[in-house]
Amino acid sequence: MDNLVFKALSDPNRRQILKLLKDTPLSAGEISRQFDLALSTLSGHFKLLKEAGLIREEKKGNHIFYSLNTSVLEEVLNLMMEIFKKDKPNLRNIKQEG
Template sequence: MDNMVFKALSDPNRRQILKLLSDAPLSAGEISREFDLALSTLSGHFKLLKEAGLIREEKKGNHIFYNLNTSVMEEALNLMMEIFKKDKPQLHTIKQKGQ
């Protein structure tokens, strides 16, 4: 998994975009109504989310619709669950063994 996914998820505005898209695909205009941000700023967020593979875009006429790429989201969630597994040795145990 690319670190770009975690960079994309680090911003609260991008997380909010993902949350909005979790229900249904939305146009850029529909998403923009939910934010008090310049369109150029939102465009930058869309670009980063696309580069990370978290969203896809589809052009329909004069509109661009965005939808969530659930497979990448599932990969990110699985990785986070793997990182924070409860059965992993505690950090102080690792340090003691490595001393």
């Protein structure tokens, strides 16, 4: 998995965009109304999310619609579960001798 995914997820605005897309694809205009950011700033966020593979873009007429790429999100979740899975002893429960 590319570090670009983690860079994309590190920004709260990009995480908010992903939350907005969780139920349905939205147009760039619909998303932009949820933020107090310049359109050029939002375009940069969309670009990074697309490069990371977290969202897809589809042009319909004069509008661009964005949707989640769930396969990449599943990979991220699986990686996080693997990193944090409990297969080590809990050091808090080990009594200190001495």
